[in-house]
Amino acid sequence: MKNWHTHVFTSTYTADVSGVCSMLYELGGMTVLHDPSGCNSTYTTHDEPRWYDSDSLMFISGLDEMTAVLGDDNVLIQDVVKAAADLKPRFITLCGASIPHIIAFDYRGAAKLIEKETGIPVLPVPTDGLRSYVSGCSLAMKAWIRRFGDRKAEKIKGRINLLGVTPIDFSNDENVNAMRRAMEDAGFSVRVFAMGESFEALTEVYAAECNVVVSSAGRGPAQYLWKTAGIPYVEGLPSGEIMVKRIADAIRKGGCTSVCQNYESDGKILVIGEEIFACTMASLVHGTPLWPDVDEGLDEDTLMEKMEQADIVIGDPLFQYGRKGNAKFVPFPHEGYSGRIFRDDIPVFTGIDFDIERFIRGKL
Amino acid sequence: MNGYQRIADMTYSYNADIGLSYSSPARGVWNIVHIGTLVPESHQIFVCPTSCLRGVVLTTAEMGAMDQMSTITVGEDNILEGNMEEELHDGVVKILSSLEKKPRMVMVFTSCIHHFLAVNYQRVYKILRKEYPDIDFVDCYMDPIMRRTSPPDPSLRRQITRVLRPLEQDSRSVNFIGNEFMTGENSDMYMHLVNQGMKVRDITRCSSYDEYLEMGSSCANITFHKAAAKAGRDLEVRIHQKWLPVRSAYDYDVIDADMKRVCQALNIPAPDADEIRKEREKTEAAAAEVCALLNGTPVSVDYTAVDEPLLFTLWLKRHGFTVESCFIENFTEDKEVFEALQKELPDLKVWSSLNWNMRRAERGHEGKITAIGQKAAYFNDTNHFVNVVESGDMYGYRGIRRMMELLKEAYLEEKDMRKLVQIKGWGCHCG
Incomplete structure (x- = not known):
């Protein structure tokens, strides 16, 4: 019987709380993760390559049993107020894991009280520690745009936003720069949410003519911007010349579409990874994509079955544990899955120079 | 600064x-996964929400020890349906049926959320013990929300000793309990005991589960860290092994006093003047x-x-x-x-x-x-x-x-x- 909960051999994708921290990391805020302990060091150790060399603010609230039982939110509120007085962040984000979720912690209420005391904008991002980083990134980005996006910004011709960019999916600046360069060379003015951009630059979010969802973390904000401001979006990863052209054409054509859903699989190549990545690569190699569900991750039985049926499996090296069958394995590390373990082996997989077929040949 | x-x-x-x-980037301190892997022929199962699992899974992966741990993810469906016990039981059964080699001991780590939802995990372990009589199931806890009263680290150092059963006591053997590192020539206690003909048992020296269980035959347990106190006290009460805590050793008089106390308890000569x-x-x-x-x-x-x-x-x-x-x-x-x-x-x-x-x-x-x-x-x-x-x-x-x-x-x-x-x-x- 299939059971998505149980993982005998395989790892787990990082959680929503890490997504929040990662998405807002470079924007000058202070993220407070409401949780007893552990989620902070997990994020800073495994999910955040920028932690050692920067001083962005991210803390754990240190929730304890009595505070949770008594529902004494004042402990958190006063700690955050004191820390904000010392550190003077530009804004504060409140997110949390499973205990605040089950005791129905009032994120919005606490945010309002902190904001009233500090005068600093506070974003409530009600994560629950049960879902994947895709959810956390998405909620955080939407909350930030809702609060700081300039709705009156004038449209800029050729301006696009790349949505869903964090080290969890893209690992390093090289990937971000290659993606940006590719789209700029295709004639667009680019804003990247949210790596390598200033707070001010991103407030121009509404100036874009189109959003490009480069990872599934960007889909939520893209839909939000479509719904609230009519900005269309294109889903696809600018990886390789063909895909960059497809995205550019789709942007110019207008409307909401995906350029990575037209894979015609012969079932021989399985691409495992984040949804937009997996679909993009699968569409380029006529493979089958497999990606984790936001709520349930990857069902291990399905994963094992599909790996067994394939001739070639492209995926994070940690998927090799417990694998059966004779498929050739092409290691393609993903920070969101294996964290820092294979960080140095993550290729520059965006931009026009990346060729997935050549990459596979090089690994076989 | x-x-x-x-x-x-x-x-x-x-x-x-x-x-x-x-949380600073300095990460050398051991966590519960590292401690748990000291038990030979064991398997760890973590039952937690995704956010809690991530750290322990990647700790394990970094150790290259993925074959020693599995996970059961707590989802929203478990909270809504109140089926944590079934999920725990069925997950453990699935894991055990999938492993090539059955572990001798299974550490099941429940988390903060289980406390708050009053999950009756002891009942699950009772059932599992009946279903798998050849496996020792140990309840372990990754519940930092309880850290003011029962932090996970000392709790685990105690729990991994819960499988030790009372055996005929050997007055010439003694355990070191709660250590992370194998001691030898840099430890006065180890060297003195060995020189006096005592056998020193320590989880860090055990290469098999049977050898680990033999620690139940030692006459006393020596602990060197406050984090091991729960284990020492528990073993004294449970299987009647004397608990001999020694203190941090940067005071000569304390070292001498502790050495003397241990030696007296073991009926061996203490270091002379x-x-x-x-x-x-x-x-x-x-x-x-x-x-x-x-x-x-x-x-x-x-x-x-x-x-x-x-x-x-x-x-x-x-x-x-x-x-x-x-x-x-x-x-x-x-x-x-x-x-x-x-x-x-x-x-x-x-x-x-x-x-x-x-x-x-x-x-x-x-x-x-x-x-x-x-x-x-x-x-x-x-x-x-x-x-x-x-x-x-x-x-x-x-x-x-x-x-x-x-x-x-x-x-x-x-x-x-x-x-x-x-x-x-x-x-x-x-x-």
């Missing part, structure tokens, strides 16, 4: 565990040599290297070292140690390593500094540091002399601090 307090200005009740906390005198002389000479070498170069100590950093600081001060700063989480020493430092080293800078201000503290040090411990090294941004966690394999006079060797080496040679401190579970056998 900024944000420290002079020890003279502090009160003993000062507690760094104030809630909102910072002549041996003690020689040990002290050798230790003093070692300290004097290193102190002369450092020649006033400041030293910084942290709580990850030794259990009682202020006690060690006091010892260093009394041996002529220039101790400038100490990084702590909270006070683990007796008040007398604190008060002695207030008098003898009033300008000692005490940093709360978890405090939010540490994130923006200016790392670095004007001029050379030698650090003892990873956090002291990180915050002082020095490559001259002693890379040790939880006192390593050191105890007693030999331990102090070993520490002096390490300090000398740290002063003379640089290490790749950035790389080393970020490795999780420093010195773990699987690392």
Whole structure:
């Protein structure tokens, strides 16, 4: 019987709380993760390559049993107020894991009280520690745009936003720069949410003519911007010349579409990874994509079955544990899955120079 | 750097565990996964929400020990349907049916959410024990929300001993309980016991589960860390092995007293006055040599290297070292140690390593500094540091002399601090 909960051999994708921290990391805020302990060091150790060399603010609230039982939110509120007085962040984000979720912690209420005391904008991002980083990134980005996006910004011709960019999916600046360069060379003015951009630059979010969802973390904000401001979006990863052209054409054509859903699989190549990545690569190699569900991750039985049926499996090296069958394995590390373990082996997989077929040949 | 307090200005009740906390990149301290993997032929199953699983899974993956752990993810559906017990049971059954080799012991870690939802996991274990009579199931806890009353680390050090059963006691064998590192020539206790013909059993020396279970036949348990106290006390009550706690060993009189107490309890001769005198002389000479070498170069100590950093600081001060700063989480020493430092080293800078201000503290040090411990090294941004966690394999006079060797080496040679401190579970056998 299939059971998505149980993982005998395989790892787990990082959680929503890490997504929040990662998405807002470079924007000058202070993220407070409401949780007893552990989620902070997990994020800073495994999910955040920028932690050692920067001083962005991210803390754990240190929730304890009595505070949770008594529902004494004042402990958190006063700690955050004191820390904000010392550190003077530009804004504060409140997110949390499973205990605040089950005791129905009032994120919005606490945010309002902190904001009233500090005068600093506070974003409530009600994560629950049960879902994947895709959810956390998405909620955080939407909350930030809702609060700081300039709705009156004038449209800029050729301006696009790349949505869903964090080290969890893209690992390093090289990937971000290659993606940006590719789209700029295709004639667009680019804003990247949210790596390598200033707070001010991103407030121009509404100036874009189109959003490009480069990872599934960007889909939520893209839909939000479509719904609230009519900005269309294109889903696809600018990886390789063909895909960059497809995205550019789709942007110019207008409307909401995906350029990575037209894979015609012969079932021989399985691409495992984040949804937009997996679909993009699968569409380029006529493979089958497999990606984790936001709520349930990857069902291990399905994963094992599909790996067994394939001739070639492209995926994070940690998927090799417990694998059966004779498929050739092409290691393609993903920070969101294996964290820092294979960080140095993550290729520059965006931009026009990346060729997935050549990459596979090089690994076989 | 900024944000420290002079020890003279502090009160003993000062507690760094104030809630909102910072996590530094120094990651050498062991976590529960590292401790659990010490048990031979065991398997760990973590039952938690995704956010809690991530850290333990990747700890395991970094150790290359994915074949020793599995997970059961708690989802929203479990909360809504109230089927945590079924999920736990069915998940464990699935895991056991999938593993190529059945483990002898299964540690099932439940988490904070299980406490709050009043999950009856003991009933599940009861069923599992009936279904798998050849496997020892141990209830373990990754529940940091309970850390003020029962932190996960001491709890686990106790739980992994719960499988020890009362055997016929051997008066010539004794256990070291709660250690992370195998002890040997750098431990007075180990060397003395072995020289007296005693057999020393320690989980760090066990290569099979059967060998581990034989620890039930020792007549006494010696613990060296406060985190092992729960285990020592529990074994004394449960299987009637004497518990002999020894204290942090940077006070000669304490070392001698503890050695004597242990030897009396085991009916063996304690180190005699002549041996003690020689040990002290050798230790003093070692300290004097290193102190002369450092020649006033400041030293910084942290709580990850030794259990009682202020006690060690006091010892260093009394041996002529220039101790400038100490990084702590909270006070683990007796008040007398604190008060002695207030008098003898009033300008000692005490940093709360978890405090939010540490994130923006200016790392670095004007001029050379030698650090003892990873956090002291990180915050002082020095490559001259002693890379040790939880006192390593050191105890007693030999331990102090070993520490002096390490300090000398740290002063003379640089290490790749950035790389080393970020490795999780420093010195773990699987690392």
